[in-house]
Amino acid sequence: MGLLLMSYEYQRATREVSVHQAAKVRFNNQAERCTKRVSRMESVFDKAKSRIETNYRQLSSQASNNVQQAMMSQDLSSFAALISTIVIGGIPLTALVQVPSSVPSGQNITNVLATLGSQARTAIDQLINMAKEAETTAIEDQEENMLEPIREKGSDLEAKAGLEDTLITMWQTRQEAAKSHLGEGIKNTMGSYGLS
Numbered sequence: 001m002g003l004l005l006m007s008y009e010y011q012r013a014t015r016e017v018s019v020h021q022a023a024k025v026r027f028n029n030q031a032e033r034c035t036k037r038v039s040r041m042e043s044v045f046d047k048a049k050s051r052i053e054t055n056y057r058q059l060s061s062q063a064s065n066n067v068q069q070a071m072m073s074q075d076l077s078s079f080a081a082l083i084s085t086i087v088i089g090g091i092p093l094t095a096l097v098q099v100p101s102s103v104p105s106g107q108n109i110t111n112v113l114a115t116l117g118s119q120a121r122t123a124i125d126q127l128i129n130m131a132k133e134a135e136t137t138a139i140e141d142q143e144e145n146m147l148e149p150i151r152e153k154g155s156d157l158e159a160k161a162g163l164e165d166t167l168i169t170m171w172q173t174r175q176e177a178a179k180s181h182l183g184e185g186i187k188n189t190m191g192s193y194g195l196s
Contacts, residue, residue, distance in 0.1 A: 006182040013175035017168055024164035027157045034154030038147055045143040049136055056132045059088065063124045071117040074109055076100060083120055089131030096123035 063086050070082035076099055086093040097120045103109050 003182065006178050010175060010178035010182055013171050013178055016171040017175060020164045020167045020171060024161050024168065027161035027164060031154050031157035031161060034150050034157060038150050038154065041147055041150075042143070045139060048139050052132060052135050052139065056128050060124060060128050063088070063093070063128075064121060067117050067120045067124070070120075071113045074113065076103065076109070076112070079113060079116060086120075086124070088124065088127035089134065091127055093120060093123055093127070096127070 066082055066086055070079040073079055073082065080094070080099040083093045083097060083099070097116060099116060100112070103112055
């Protein structure tokens, strides 16, 4: 009767080891797919952030060139007209740079335009930094919202694979113990029949 129980325990343990090994492989594969998906999505978001950087660098250069052209006009109304075309992050540059309708007394047009040009460049830098930060933050928020559930799922799958690994070790220990007892039982049984 003891041999029969040990044989059953050995078979059961062998079956459980196989079941848990298969589950561990399945969970590891699913976790790996989550990791690859996160990696691909991170790459997409990194490219989007890089595009934002490039777009605003180009916008800054273009806006600075427009300001330079406006300064060369040597005319306040032309300067005002040219900088009114510059809109960054939905805010027109003219909202931050007030162009007088005429040259203030005691000043010449070149100095006035130089001062306005300097104010315009400072305002452009501020607007670009604000707009770029807002877009980058929006992309990062979207990235976090999309990736967090996938990362959590990957962590859960890794934890499940770890549990399966623990169960494999437990059942392998039981399998070895049953095999050992089964071997001793067979040896003792053979001995009682005079076959030792």
